[in-house]
Amino acid sequence: MSAPLPFTLPPAFIHRVQETLGEQFPAFLEALRQPAPVSIRLNPLKLTSSPNLEPVDWTDTGFYLPVRPLFAADPWWHGGGYYVQEANSMFLEQAFREAIHGVEDPVVLDLSAAPGGKSTHLASLLPAGGLLVANEVIRARANVLAENVTKWGTGNVVVTNNDPVHFGSLAGFFDVMLVDAPCSGEGLFRKDPEAVREWSEASVQLCSQRQQRIIADAWDALKPGGVLIYSTCTYQKAENEDNLKWLLENESVENVPVPLNPDWGVEKVTAGKLEGYRFWPHRTRGEGLFMAAVRKTNGKLHQPRRSRNKAITPATRKEMDMVQGWLSGEADYTWIRHNERLLALPDGSMNALEQIAGNLKIVSAGTEVAEIIRKGVNPLPGLALSVHLNRETFPVQEVEPETALRYLRREDVLPEGSPNGWGLVSYRNLPLGWVKRINNRANNYWPKEWRLRMDLAEALKASEQEDRLIHRT
Numbered sequence: 001m002s003a004p005l006p007f008t009l010p011p012a013f014i015h016r017v018q019e020t021l022g023e024q025f026p027a028f029l030e031a032l033r034q035p036a037p038v039s040i041r042l043n044p045l046k047l048t049s050s051p052n053l054e055p056v057d058w059t060d061t062g063f064y065l066p067v068r069p070l071f072a073a074d075p076w077w078h079g080g081g082y083y084v085q086e087a088n089s090m091f092l093e094q095a096f097r098e099a100i101h102g103v104e105d106p107v108v109l110d111l112s113a114a115p116g117g118k119s120t121h122l123a124s125l126l127p128a129g130g131l132l133v134a135n136e137v138i139r140a141r142a143n144v145l146a147e148n149v150t151k152w153g154t155g156n157v158v159v160t161n162n163d164p165v166h167f168g169s170l171a172g173f174f175d176v177m178l179v180d181a182p183c184s185g186e187g188l189f190r191k192d193p194e195a196v197r198e199w200s201e202a203s204v205q206l207c208s209q210r211q212q213r214i215i216a217d218a219w220d221a222l223k224p225g226g227v228l229i230y231s232t233c234t235y236q237k238a239e240n241e242d243n244l245k246w247l248l249e250n251e252s253v254e255n256v257p258v259p260l261n262p263d264w265g266v267e268k269v270t271a272g273k274l275e276g277y278r279f280w281p282h283r284t285r286g287e288g289l290f291m292a293a294v295r296k297t298n299g300k301l302h303q304p305r306r307s308r309n310k311a312i313t314p315a316t317r318k319e320m321d322m323v324q325g326w327l328s329g330e331a332d333y334t335w336i337r338h339n340e341r342l343l344a345l346p347d348g349s350m351n352a353l354e355q356i357a358g359n360l361k362i363v364s365a366g367t368e369v370a371e372i373i374r375k376g377v378n379p380l381p382g383l384a385l386s387v388h389l390n391r392e393t394f395p396v397q398e399v400e401p402e403t404a405l406r407y408l409r410r411e412d413v414l415p416e417g418s419p420n421g422w423g424l425v426s427y428r429n430l431p432l433g434w435v436k437r438i439n440n441r442a443n444n445y446w447p448k449e450w451r452l453r454m455d456l457a458e459a460l461k462a463s464e465q466e467d468r469l470i471h472r473t
């Protein structure tokens with residue numbers, strides 16, 4: 001006798017999935033009885049050695065962990081060394097590689113991006129010169145997205161806080177558009193019992209209609225020849241295949257096949273001449289997911305307009321001189337002044353940024369390097385966390401786990417032997433943030449909204465487990 005499920009599945013859900021899966025249904029139920037696998041995606045520009053962990057098949061940077069540690073107690077997690085993400089979602093890497101094949105300096109939109117799992121992945125996959133607009137309609141969630149993007153530190157992302165309909169004014173602007181749509185969340189059932197309670201047949205229908213509206217609202221923003229990557233974390237045909245069929249009926253599109261290895265266990269499904277890829281928890285080690293890639297074959301070309309946003313201007317020579325040498329010289333940058341901040345974006349992105357700023361509400365952009373004050377400039381948290389930081393410019397203090405955790409709790413820590421002035425707190429060679437020493441005290445510049453709220457003793461104990469699991473690299 002199998003153990004009962006830890007939650008009660010709605011009968012209508014059982015009926016639908018049973019119909020789709022047939023004799024595989026008992027295996028599916030058995031998978032729901034198991035704990036969800038734990039996986040992380042490493043930041044390849046922060047952690048360079050391969051960990052001694054089991055890899056996720058469809059990405060170069062994903063790994064399974066044997067148990068779930070308390071991630072909040074790991075300074076590397078706070079410092080953007082890795083992102084905790086369920087493994088099947090990392091299939092985005094395969095679809096995205098197809099989507100940007102042959103595109104120079106791609107401009108990419110992640111339309112419903114918070115909390116940032118797929119955005120941080122896209123940011124790492126973008127070639128140099130590419131730019132990602134990571135958008136989230138709900139303001140509080142857009143702030144969390146900006147935090148995660150800042151910690152990831154790639155500097156090639158503009159975070160915006162807009163409704164999909166606002167993207168209509170950027171007609172033909174994006175080479176790739178990811179719509180990771182809000183959905184009925186069936187794929188999350190074993191991770192989140194709340195998703196089971198909220199499920200109903202009516203909500204599936206509502207989600208399907210909302211997904212169509214989201215795609216329709218933003219559709220003009222995709223270039224002719226550009227690729228839509230559509231994904232949900234649900235099994236329902238109404239939210240997946242039926243939406244592809246709806247797209248076929250209403251727009252001019254063609255299929256973009258994503259290569260599959262038969263050993264992966266991914267199910268390929270069809271919707272007319274389009275294809276989708278479905279992930280089941282009994283066939284792959286991860287949660288329920290659907291993904292498809294579709295090329296737009298006609299539509300409007302982008303007509304650049306002059307920016308109406310006066311808050312964004314090119315930085316002056318004098319402003320750039322104040323931060324001379326703060327970023328590594330390996331890449332070229334476009335320097336921007338946004339209100340009182342100096343930002344660095346990928347070289348050549350001024351025109352794109354002007355268009356974005358003229359049409360959308362920007363939450364953060366590129367690497368936030370410095371704040372302009374009366375007497376000069378102060379370094380910003382985004383610089384400490386940036387993969388472009390020039391580590392030669394500021395004194396770096398390597399600290400032990402306890403000091404790192406105290407720092408993240410925003411306690412005043414005084415790294416031993418540090419000189420007066422600005423210094424970086426670093427944990428296992430990963431810079432976290434700034435302290436400013438004035439003789440026998442030091443101010444902590446870790447942002448208060450990011451403060452670690454966990455009890456120090458508990459965090460220290462848990463960090464020993466991370467040490468064994470993640471840091472054996």
Ligand code: SAM
Nearest residue numbers: 112113114115116117118137138180181182214
């Ligand atoms: N892509 C994210 C990631 O990988 O971390 C997860 C996105 S989640 C599946 C869907 C997102 O859509 C949520 O952040 C939600 O706030 C947002 N959303 C909700 N209603 C929306 C709407 N009407 N239009 C666009 N986005 C919406």
